[in-house]
Amino acid sequence: MGIETGIVYRIDDQDVITYVNEEWDRFANANNGRSLMSHRVLNRSLWEFIQDAPTRGLYRQVLKRIRDGRCVRFHLRCDAPGVRRVLAMDIVGSENGGAQFHSRILSAEPRTPVAVPGTGTDSKELLRVCGWCNKVFIGGHWEEIEDAVEKLQLLQRSIVPALSHGICDPCYVAVKETLTDH
Template sequence: MPSPAIVYRIDASDRITYVSEGWDVFAGENSSGGVTAADVLGRPLWDFISDDTTKEIYRQVLARIRTGRRMSYSFRCDSPACRRLLEMQIRLHGDAGGVEFQTSTLTEVARELAPVSQGDGSVGAEELEPGLVRVCGWCNRFYADGAWREMEEAFPRLRLLEHPERQMLTHGMCEQCFERMVGDLSAAEAAGTGG
């Protein structure tokens, strides 16, 4: 039986205005203390995000959403008992800068009991290696699978939002922005020395 969708919303100043049951999936590592909806309503989203990498990701996501774009992507989130394919949708809510996060279950399949030695190649969350994620500080694209990509495309590949604690962001500059900046600099230089 698929799990119900999980929804939470924030207002324009990033304060939590609504959470549905099961919301603490998003709170990740911070949810261990039995935090209830009453504890979080009215508080800034940032109170529940402990590490800087995740904060940076959420900042970029929110900035993107508030320009009117939507994000939606699917990701694996397995439990010991079942394999799950989830979909996260992030979009504007209302017309005052509020944002809604919704995670729904696309498929949920009970795991077959199989001998451990007979793995199928899938990797559980606990086994993922920590990764260093490159993000361009100029165009905010992420380097994933050998190319610079928009976050919608990069996040599922990097598994960023579902396992942020295993990712480290490093800011740099992509080749395209580098070339554009070099071009701008030499244009400015030419203009400056031309008079």
């Protein structure tokens, strides 16, 4: 993702994705996200891509804020197997009750590639991962992905569990504070 341009996408007043910039497809393609290419996400509801209730709730609050004339900014992790990335996300209102999302890379740090859970179509097991910091919920607490790979022996498995995205308590609190501070 270009640091200067970043990824931009827009939703309408019904939360349907109506626009993605060229960087969207470049980023999806570079990160094995073929299922997220523009032709697969355009004209679909944003909510089809946000699965868990706490994250949906936060995004609903964010959208209410921006539709009331405010802008919202937060940081989130967006890792690849060999890179740890921190992104800044800016969300602003657009005409007719829509919203524009703009994310850009703040930092990218190479790391030893780790197994990234896939679609897990053959696995009944789910790994809960925070959509903001990418920590994995195991043993009653949140762990960095590298630690989870080792503890769960993901590299030794023939089938890696599917992901279930959520939000950890510290990230939930941080995003909630973002909504009340502005």
